[in-house]
Amino acid sequence: MDSRIIAGIGRRSLIKAGVALGALPLAAPAIIEARGETPVKIGMIDPLTGVYSAFAQSEVQGAQYAVASLNKSGGILGRQIELLVEDSANDVGTGVQKARKLIDRDQVNAIFGDVNSAIAYALSQVTNEKKVLQIVPGGHTDPITGKDCKWNVFRICNTTTMDATAISGTLLEKFGKRWFFITPDYAYGHTLQAAFVKNLKAAGGEYEGDMLPLSTSDFSATLIKARAYKPQVLLNNMGGQAQINCMKQFIQFGMNKEMALGGALFELESILSVPPEARSGWWDMEWWWDQPGVPHVAEFVAGIKAATNKPASARHWFGFVAIHTVKIAAEKAKSLDAIKMAHALEDEVLPPEVALQPGKIAYRAGDHELMANIFTGEVHPAKGSNPASVFTTAKLVPGEKAAGPVADTGCHMTFPSA
């Protein structure tokens, strides 16, 4: 008798059975036991990989920070909050697929996303089709709360028009009317450059520029073109890692001695990743951590520092506000129904511990855009002992002023009949 056969079962069968048993948990997720109270599920889709990964991580950390603190104090409607994070890989198709998964399989009560404007824009179509509340923490392109606005979509970050309008006057005044654009070739870049050009033309200025793929890493051809054009200011509209690479090459070429830098967004995460010589120019911040005398800000900054060991950025604030927005909506509507929550949010003023800035900050009913202040000012190498002191606010531009009236956005808000 073959000694390897035990009780009629061969060694191979035994191994196979073992492997099959081991693989079982892979095939099906463990069935969740029935609980007295199911959590409020929030799906967050952000590009955790790709050029925007640093921003995406900050947004997720901001949201996780808010979830952790709210869950200690009763969550939303007395239920715990569960945050389901999905990577969109900075790819529109993947983002759309993840949204369908979160809605169809996980049955989330709200969707957040995405840093990438094009993905945020595409998600708004899916969430609208499925009637799920969507908060766009940090995707800036205009149509999301403009001509393609939807009843279920609310946005925290500014529109590209708001960002361009807030800084255009400063750039014209400080540097002059001859501009060169380096702009990413997708939704965000298209609307941002159009807004800048509109302001520049109104002032009688002239410009040239290049539209490049968002994942561009070599900018030498464009920088040579910019040098030949001799602009007074170079507007680097690229985002994330692309903007960082562009800045580094700008310094290597010695172009910082020939022209000024400026533009809409040069975010804290990016400033901290470029050499000190590139930390210059006049820019917008959509939220800034250094606001002496404004209540609750220091507490938030310390909380983020403790949780992540990083300085609090606008992206942290976006994620934080997004979670609180769902709480505010659900508790005012006393329901998690998307239509009721959307109605509840309209013109609802954020409490100071969420707004974390002066003034009355609310989601405008006409286009569902958060009318937050825009901090315009100068980026510089770190001052004093705090390495995050790289920006000095010169002016606070109120959101309504930068956005202009709802009629100009092209948004016609319509709700479905309930």
Add this chain to the structure above:
Amino acid sequence: MSTTTADTVFERPAQRSWLPTVAIWVVLLTVPLWLPWIGGYTALAGRVLVLGLAAMALNFLLGFTGVMSFGHAAYFGLGCYGTGLTLKYLSDSTPLAMLVGILLGGIAGTVFGALIVRRRGVYFAMVTIAFGQICYYVAYRWNSLTGGDDGLRGFQRQPLHIGNWIIDIQNNPVLFYYFIAAVFAVCIGLMAFLLRSPFGRTLLAIRENERRARFLGIPVERHIWLSFSISCFFTAAAGSLYALLNNFADPMTLHFTLSGEIVIMAVMGGMRAFWGPLVGAAVFVVLQDYISSMTVNWMSFIGLLFVLVVLFFPRGLLGFVRAYSEK
């Protein structure tokens, strides 16, 4: 001796039992009943079928004709855009949109194929990538028509009107799944029919020994061209379904990374087995779905699995199962 080889190669499909086919169809048709119980959702099953069809279409070329294309995403993407653009700008008829998508991808494949078939091996593969990337950059840069990098939005699949009947594939995901399954059935039925015809046998002969086939007087280039063209038509059909599944089209559906993924599905599942690519697609899509929720490095796991499959089961997962059961 050579006859024996030819016999085993040619006769195996005919000798095969009908049991696996029935089993696969029973599994596919009952998906909406059991999938939610194991944590899946119907759209995921739809994705498996769509990418499975694309992988099977590629396998028509790779597994049964013996030439490797690394540019099939182009025809998938063209099917996708053809359908999306028709629904958005021309007509709200789903069948018409699908027809346009299939024709767009298929005809592009036929035209490009005529230019590609004279190359072999690595040159063939590289030229297919080049043509694929042409399509990708056209879609990427033509912002006004295709939406560029943002993708094509603003269209929805429309209910089907058959006589007085209206089949609401727009709002009923289960009906839409069965619609995909029906299109899938028609496509793979046609493929199986073609493979069993004298034409299909000639393709196998070319795969086994191109030089001998040429000496026998078989017009090899023309056959490879036809096979490429047929494969592109079916790939475009899959792309067309993909547009309807997501109500969205984006340039990454044309990119060579998707071509690579389709090749991985076909090879992982088993490129000598008719159903192999479907198994590969199911494993790929389901793993991607589960693991990508847990870690952003999900691609490493797929890569690891692919390496393991190539090292230990060179005939793919299904090829391994079959070889084992025949022992």
